[in-house]
Amino acid sequence: MLPxxxxxxxxxxxxxxxxxxxxxxxxxxxxxxxYFVLTEWAATLQFVVLLxxxxxxxxSFINNDFTVNYIAKQSALTLPxxxxxxxxxxxxxxxxxxxxxxxxxxxxxxxxFAKRMPLAFKATVLGILALMNFGFYVFLFVSSxxxxxxxxQVGLDGSDLNPILQDPGLLFHPPVLYMGYxxxxxxxxxxxxxxxxxxxxxxxxxxxxxxxxxSWCSLTLGIVFGSWWAYHVLGWGGWWFWDPVENxxxxxxxxxxxxxxxxxxxxxxQQLRFICVLVAIxxxxxxxxxxxxxxxxxxxxxxxxxxDSSRGIFLLAYLLIIATISILLLAYRYPKLCQKNSLLMxxxxxxxxxxxxxLLVMAAxxxxxxxxxxxxxxxxxxxxxxxxxxxxxxxxxxxxxxxFLMGLAYYSSxxxxxxxELLKSIALPLVIVCCLTTxxxxxxxxxxxxxxxxxxxxxxxxxxxxxxYLFKHSNIKLRLPITLAHLGVGITAIGISITSHYSQTLDxxxxxxxxxxxxxxTVEFVTLESMxxxxxxxxxxxxxxxKKHYIxxxxxxxxxxxxxxxxxxxxxxxxxDVYIVLGEQVDQGWAIRMYYKPLxxxxxxxxxLMFLGGMLSLVNLIYNKLRLETKx
Amino acid sequence: xxxxRKKTLFTICCGLLVLVTAITLVMVALKENINLYxxxxxxxNAKNLPAKAIKVGGMVxxxxxxxxxxxxxxxxxxTDLKNYVSITYTGLLPDLFREGKGAVVSGYYxxxxxxxxxxxxxxxxxxxxxxxxxxxxxx
Numbered sequence: 001m002l003p004x005x006x007x008x009x010x011x012x013x014x015x016x017x018x019x020x021x022x023x024x025x026x027x028x029x030x031x032x033x034x035y036f037v038l039t040e041w042a043a044t045l046q047f048v049v050l051l052x053x054x055x056x057x058x059x060s061f062i063n064n065d066f067t068v069n070y071i072a073k074q075s076a077l078t079l080p081x082x083x084x085x086x087x088x089x090x091x092x093x094x095x096x097x098x099x100x101x102x103x104x105x106x107x108x109x110x111x112x113f114a115k116r117m118p119l120a121f122k123a124t125v126l127g128i129l130a131l132m133n134f135g136f137y138v139f140l141f142v143s144s145x146x147x148x149x150x151x152x153q154v155g156l157d158g159s160d161l162n163p164i165l166q167d168p169g170l171l172f173h174p175p176v177l178y179m180g181y182x183x184x185x186x187x188x189x190x191x192x193x194x195x196x197x198x199x200x201x202x203x204x205x206x207x208x209x210x211x212x213x214x215s216w217c218s219l220t221l222g223i224v225f226g227s228w229w230a231y232h233v234l235g236w237g238g239w240w241f242w243d244p245v246e247n248x249x250x251x252x253x254x255x256x257x258x259x260x261x262x263x264x265x266x267x268x269x270q271q272l273r274f275i276c277v278l279v280a281i282x283x284x285x286x287x288x289x290x291x292x293x294x295x296x297x298x299x300x301x302x303x304x305x306x307x308d309s310s311r312g313i314f315l316l317a318y319l320l321i322i323a324t325i326s327i328l329l330l331a332y333r334y335p336k337l338c339q340k341n342s343l344l345m346x347x348x349x350x351x352x353x354x355x356x357x358x359l360l361v362m363a364a365x366x367x368x369x370x371x372x373x374x375x376x377x378x379x380x381x382x383x384x385x386x387x388x389x390x391x392x393x394x395x396x397x398x399x400x401x402x403x404f405l406m407g408l409a410y411y412s413s414x415x416x417x418x419x420x421e422l423l424k425s426i427a428l429p430l431v432i433v434c435c436l437t438t439x440x441x442x443x444x445x446x447x448x449x450x451x452x453x454x455x456x457x458x459x460x461x462x463x464x465x466x467x468x469y470l471f472k473h474s475n476i477k478l479r480l481p482i483t484l485a486h487l488g489v490g491i492t493a494i495g496i497s498i499t500s501h502y503s504q505t506l507d508x509x510x511x512x513x514x515x516x517x518x519x520x521x522t523v524e525f526v527t528l529e530s531m532x533x534x535x536x537x538x539x540x541x542x543x544x545x546x547k548k549h550y551i552x553x554x555x556x557x558x559x560x561x562x563x564x565x566x567x568x569x570x571x572x573x574x575x576x577d578v579y580i581v582l583g584e585q586v587d588q589g590w591a592i593r594m595y596y597k598p599l600x601x602x603x604x605x606x607x608x609l610m611f612l613g614g615m616l617s618l619v620n621l622i623y624n625k626l627r628l629e630t631k632x
Numbered sequence: 633x634x635x636x637r638k639k640t641l642f643t644i645c646c647g648l649l650v651l652v653t654a655i656t657l658v659m660v661a662l663k664e665n666i667n668l669y670x671x672x673x674x675x676x677n678a679k680n681l682p683a684k685a686i687k688v689g690g691m692v693x694x695x696x697x698x699x700x701x702x703x704x705x706x707x708x709x710x711t712d713l714k715n716y717v718s719i720t721y722t723g724l725l726p727d728l729f730r731e732g733k734g735a736v737v738s739g740y741y742x743x744x745x746x747x748x749x750x751x752x753x754x755x756x757x758x759x760x761x762x763x764x765x766x767x768x769x770x771x
Contacts, residue, residue, distance in 0.1 A: 164727070164728070234726075235724070235726070235727065345639075345642075345643070357647070357650065358650070361650060361651075361654045364654070365654060365657070365658050368658060368662075369658075369661075369662075372662065372666075373666075373669075382668060382669075383668065383669035383670070384666045384667060384668050384669055385666070385667045385669055385687055386662070386665065386666050386667075387665060387666075387667060387738075389661070389664070389665040390661045390662060390664075390665035390666070393657065393660070393661040393664075393665065394654075394657045394658055394661050397653075397657060398654065398657075507703055507704070507722075507723045507724060508702045508703065509699055509702055509703065509704060563727075563728070564727060565727045565728075566727050581724060583704065583724045583725075584697065584704075584725075586697055586698070586699045586704050587698070587699040588699075589699065591697075591704040591724050592724075593723070593724045
C-alpha cells in the first residue's frame with residue numbers, strides 16, 4: 001500500500017512543481033501579488049508531499065517490503081534498522097529521490113526565511129527551482145523509479161546492502177554532501193533570478209549570501225565525512241585518492257569557496273559583479289557534473305556504483321541545457337554587469353580576486369584531469385587513467401601562492417595598503433613563522449623534501465596571521481568566523497604535509513603471539529577470537545602497540561552476501577594514528593598491514609574548523625538581521 | 633605611459649603568467665602521469681609497450697596466495713574471456729577482490745608476466761569492467 005501512496009504523492013509533488021513554475025508567470029502577466037503568494041504555497045506543499053513519499057520509502061524499508069525492487073536489492077531481513085533507513089539513499093533510485101526532497105526542503109526554507117526578498121523576485125527564484133526540479137522528476141519517473149514492484153519474488157529475504165556501505169559513514173556522508181550539492185541549486189536560482197530582474201547589486205549579494213554559506217558548510221562537512229569514511233573503511237590508509245568521484249565533490253567546493261569570497265567584495269563595494277554571478281552559475285553546473293560522473297559510470301573509478309549509460313545521457317543533456325541557458329542569460333546581461341573595476345592589487349578585494357582566480361584555475365586543472373580520460377576514450381585515441389601524481393603535481397604548486405596570499409590578505413585593508421605599510425606589518429609575523437618552521441625542521445626526522453617544510457611553514461603563516469588579525473582589532477565577534485575558517489586551512493595544510501611524508505607502512509605476516517616492529521615501536525599480536533553480530537560473523541584480532549595500547553582490527557563475513565570486509569583497527573591520537581588491517585590467513589600466520597599516520601586527524605580537524613567558521617558567520621548574519629528587525 | 637594603462641598592463645601580464653604556469657604544469661603533469669589502460673586481449677596483442685606503468689582490467693581467476701618470507705605473494709590471472717594475463721602482486725589484496733569479480737591492476741608487463749604494484753577492486757560487489765559485462769550478458 002505504502003509504495004502506491006508514494007507514487008501518488010510523487011505525481012502530486014510533480015503537479016505542485018508545475019504550478020510552482022506556472023504561477024509566477026501568471027503573476028507577472030497580471031501584475032498581481034496573489035499569484036506570488038500561491039507560488040510559495042505550492043513550494044511548501046511540494047516539500048510536505050515529498051516528505052511523505054520519502055517516509056513511505058523509509059517505512060517500507062523498515063517493514064521489509066521486498067516486493068519493492070529497490071528494497072529487495074538494498075536491504076535484508078537481518079539488516080539493523082538504522083542501516084535500513086540509510087539504505088534509502090544507498091542506491092541510485094533512492095539517492096535521486098533524496099536529491100529531489102532536499103531541493104524541495106531548501107526551497108521551503110527559502111520561502112520561510114528569505115523575508116527581505118521582494119515577492120516578485122522570490123517567485124522568480126521559486127519558478128526557476130521548479131523548472132530545474134522538473135527535470136529530475138522526469139528522470140525519476142522515466143528511468144529510476146524507486147517504488148516499482150515485483151510481486152513474483154515474494155518470500156525473498158533481500159540481497160542485503162553492500163557490506164562496504166554498512167558503516168556509520170553512510171548515515172551522514174550522503175545526506176550532508178547532498179545538502180551541499182543541492183544547496184547550490186538555490187544559489188544558482190537566485191543568481192539567475194538576479195540576471196532576469198537585472199538586479200545584481202549589493203542587495204542581491206545580501207540575499208544570496210546565507211544560502212552560499214549554508215551550502216558551502218554542508219559540502220565542507222560532507223567532504224570531511226567522506227574522507228574520514230574512506231580512511232577508516234577502505235584499508236589503504238589514505239584520506240584522499242583523487243578519484244573522479246572525490247574530484248566531483250572538490251570541484252564545486254573550490255568554486256563555492258571562491259564565490260564566498262568574491263561575494264564579500266560585491267557586497268561591500270559592488271564590484272566584481274560579473275565574475276560573482278559567473279562563479280555562482282559554474283558552481284551549480286559543477287555539482288551537476290559531479291552527479292553525472294557518479295551516476296553514469298562513464299569513468300574508471302573505484303566508486304562507480306551504477307553503470308547505466310542511458311542515465312548518463314539524460315543527466316548530460318540536462319546539464320547541457322542548464323549550462324547553455326544560464327550562460328546565454330549571463331552573456332545577454334554582460335554589458336550591464338561590466339564596469340570599470342578600480343581595484344588596487346594590494347588591497348583586500350585585490351588579493352581576494354587573486355586567490356579566487358587561483359581557485360578557479362585549480363578547479364579547471366582538476367576538471368581537466370578528471371575528464372581527460374573520458375575525452376580521449378570518446379575520441380577513440382586511447383584508454384588511459386590519470387592518477388594521483390598528476391593532481392599532486394598540479395595542485396600543490398597552485399596551492400602554495402594561494403595559502404601565502406590568504407595570510408597576506410589579513411594585513412591589507414579594503415581601501416588598499418601601500419607596499420611599505422604591508423611589509424612593515426608582516427615583518428614580525430614572518431620572523432615568528434620562520435623561527436617556528438626552523439623549530440619544526442630541527443625536531444622532525446631529517447628529510448630532503450623541501451615541499452614538506454614549505455607546507456608546514458605556510459600552515460604556520462596562516463595560523464599566526466589569523467591570530468594577529470583576531471587580536472589586533474576590537475570587534476572579535478565579527479572576526480571570529482573568518483579566523484576560525486582560515487585557521488582550519490592552516491591546520492589542514494600542516495596535517496597534509498606531515499602525514500603525506502612521514503607515514504609508514506608495513507606489510508607482513510605474523511601469527512598469534514609474535515611481534516613486529518613498526519618504526520621503533522613494537523606491535524604484538526595477542527589473541528584472535530570469533531564473535532557473532534546481527535548480520536555478520538566477526539573474526540577479531542587483538543594487537544598491543546607500544547606495550548600499552550590495544551588495537552582491534554576485524555574481518556567480517558556477511559551472512560547474506562557471504563562477502564568479507566575488513567574493519568580497521570585504529571588507535572587515533574592528536575599526534576598520530578596507528579592503523580592495522582587484518583588480512584587473510586596464509587600458511588602459519590595472518591597477512592597484516594600496518595600504518596603509522598602522524599597528524600592525520602589535523603586534516604579533518606581543519607575541515608571541521610572551516611565548517612564551524614562558516615556556521616558562525618551564518619549565526620552572525622541571522623543575529624544581525626534579528627537585531628535590525630527589533631530596532632525597526 | 634599613463635598610470636592607469638600601466639596598471640592594466642601589469643594586471644594582464646600577471647594573469648598571463650598564472651595562465652602560462654598553469655598550462656605548463658598541466659601539460660608536463662599529463663605527459664608524465666597518465667597510465668594507459670588495456671584489456672587482456674589488447675595487452676597480449678600489443679607490439680611495443682611504453683616503459684611506464686600501465687593498467688589492466690578484467691575478471692579475476694585462479695587466485696593463489698603464498699607466504700614468501702614476511703610477505704604475502706599472490707598470483708592470479710585477469711581475463712576478458714578471450715585472452716588472459718598472469719599477474720603477480722606482493723601485498724594485501726583489497727576486501728572485495730575475489731575470483732569471478734572484476735579488478736583493475738597497475739604495474740609493468742614483462743616476459744608475459746604482469747607485476748602489479750597496485751590492485752583495485754570495485755566498491756560495488758557486482759561490478760564488471762564494461763568490456764566483460766557485454767560478453768557475459770551475451771553468453
